[in-house]
Amino acid sequence: MAPSSTVISKLKVQLKLSIARLRMVQQKDEAVSKQQRRAMAQLLESGKIESAKIRVENIIRSDITTELHEILELYCELLLARTGLMESPVCDAGLEEAVKSLIYAAPRTEIKELQQVRALLCEKYGKEFALQAMENSDEKVSEKVLKKLSVTPPAQELVNGYLEEIARTYGVDWPKRSKEDLGDAPEFVDDDDDDDENPSGGQAQKNLEAPLAANGKADEEREELSKATPPKNFGPSSPLRVNPPSPRTDNLHPRVRGALDLKPTKKMQTAAASKPGIQSKGPVGGTIPDVDELAARFAALKK
DSSP: OOOHHHHHHHHHHHHHHHHHHHHHHHHHHHHHHHHHHHHHHHHHHTTOHHHHHHHHHHHHHHHHHHHHHHHHHHHHHHHHHTGGGGSSSSOOTTTHHHHHHHHHHGGGSSOHHHHHHHHHHHHHHOHHHHHHHHHTTTOOSOHHHHHHHOOOOOOHHHHHHHHHHHHHHTTOOOSOOOHHHHOOOOOOOOOGGGTTTSOOTHHHHHHHHHHHHHTHHHHHHHHHHHHHSOOOOSOOOOSOOOOOOOOBTTBSSOOOOOGGGOOOOHHHHHHHHTOTTSTTSOSOTTOOOOHHHHHHHHHHHHO
16 A cells, blocks of 8 residues: 555645546536527427427536536545545544545546546545445435436426526526416496596596695605604615526525525624613604704704
């Protein structure tokens, strides 16, 4: 058996080569996938639905393979960053999942550099360790890797979801909605006998505007007061705009949670309540002060 330092030196080189190869293969597969999606959109537009449902399975399988390559790339980066833990003859518990997943998945991929990584890992940890990884007898191989390597056909819901996403991206009307799905049009025409009891059109608009005109002066005063003291309880909008991640086989419609979806913690609420000077600022921002209070404020500003 070669010395451990020699095996680790070779392993570092092969891990770097594997990472570069995996990234290049992912970029190539993504370019091919875009062309295939455009072809699927043309099939949907021409009405060849059954042909599109069969051919879209190739796109799904390509996406699953790309996701598998992403996982294996992360495992290679993990081993490259933690090569210091591989000096021991026994595999570290923090590296066992990555090592066994690479040994299990390498023969099932077309990446030659991963084959070299697998051979060096088997040489480093022994045949018994490699046999456990290949058979997954101790169930240490990642569940995601096992799922991506399964050869089961995609579910019909996933196929339809892919076709709907492709149609939405390329502006194709699919699935086409019939008139029955849209429902009946609402009736806006009233009978002539009900004109006096239920006025419509211009007469109804006049009736709605009548009570508003009586309170017009009060509304103007409220508007001026709100301009003098604008509400302060509305936080500034964030200048950052985050695009949602690209769709995946396990999440076709990803979304981004913004600051409005997050609730402040108790620590944040306690810190905000304990700030000095907050309680002595008068009314809460957003409330309308009376005229006397405004006059007192203006007089204080003139001094």
